[in-house]
């Protein structure tokens with residue numbers, strides 16, 4: 001029997017416009033101006049050398065280089081004289097010289113020489129090349145693209161300075177809009193299909209369990225809580241994002257089999273628009289013995305770097321047949337289109353985190369600059385919450401506990417973590433761990 005939904009391909013119009021308020025980051029657009037209020041990673045330090053490096057970021061054509069003295073310059077690529085690209089220039093001790101007529105710019109963008117004009121040319125007082133301030137952290141070059149007077153200090157995130165942690169820089173290219181890549185961080189339920197059931201198991205078996213899940217907005221940030229019962233344990237995972245484009249990912253290889261308390265971060269990452277239809281994930285892969293547990297040996301340092309990652313499916317460098325047989329994050333997100341069209345989606349309960357993220361971003365777009373709370377512009381050190389905790393259920397054996405109990409447990413884990421926000425460093429970590437370790441978890445099991 002024919003039903004109303006049968007063979008309606010013709011009726012599905014697929015022409016709808018993308019939500020450019022969120023998607024576009026060109027200068028002068030709402031989101032473009034938001035991005036220009038925060039430090040953004042733009043390249044791995046190892047790529048910025050005495051050979052000029054062409055970079056496209058936020059719809060701008062830029063060039064980066066490093067002088068012999070080690071100073072990094074980042075500026076518009078088209079020479080202020082008549083527009084030849086500085087990627088063909090020569091890096092000298094004082095800056096970069098355009099190959100066409102020899103104009104020399106320092107790393108701040110000042111014109112030092114216009115050699116065909118003679119020594120007293122007024123050009124050096126009236127022309128500049130438009131440079132951006134940079135800082136280098138842990139093997140990444142970060143830049144600030146906003147107005148000079150709006151530049152904040154570099155965010156002092158506690159999770160970038162955990163004692164014993166090793167940070168490896170990496171950058172992954174995604175030929176699609178930045179938002180569909182970034183919002184995946186608040187789409188944890190995709191792990192059950194994409195990473196567990198569809199092809200191979202990309203992480204651990206535990207990821208295939210359907211968790212109790214909650215998405216929370218707090219202090220300008222969004223985080224999700226996911227709790228899974230693994231045998232007689234409960235694995236609670238907390239991952240967080242901060243607008244516009246920063247995210248933290250807890251340990252990737254958790255099995256849920258061994259107790260652990262407040263084990264921290266596997267990945268710190270920014271999704272950086274190249275233009276509206278391409279982006280980079282640029283960030284750090286963390287190697288801390290609490291997270292990359294000795295003996296598990298799943299993290300692979302040698303695979304981390306330029307367009308290369310150590311977890312499956314994060315780049316487009318696999319044969320098409322393999323992509324079809326065992327798709328990963330790259331295929332899922334890139335195949336949504338160059339700019340995913342929100343008007344064509346059928347969002348549902350599993351999209352609550354994505355919707356919360358988009359709405360949070362809109363709040364930032366509509367708030368007056370300076371009125372927002374955002375950890376990435378905080379002048380003081382910031383504790384982050386991202387972590388895995390595995391508790392042992394007292395006397396439960398392997399009987400399944402209720403979804404409500406999982407929710408109670410994960411909420412209590414978050415509450416304990418956040419109750420120590422006023423403390424710092426190792427002392428805070430120890431306080432959180434002590435409290436998690438000594439909590440009477442029976443109270444939360446119904």
Ligand code: FES
Pocket residue numbers: 079080081082083084098099100101102103
């Ligand atoms: S175009 Fe660069 S110096 Fe003439």
Ligand SMILES: [Fe+2]
Pocket residue numbers: 184190191194195329
């Ligand atoms: Fe994923």
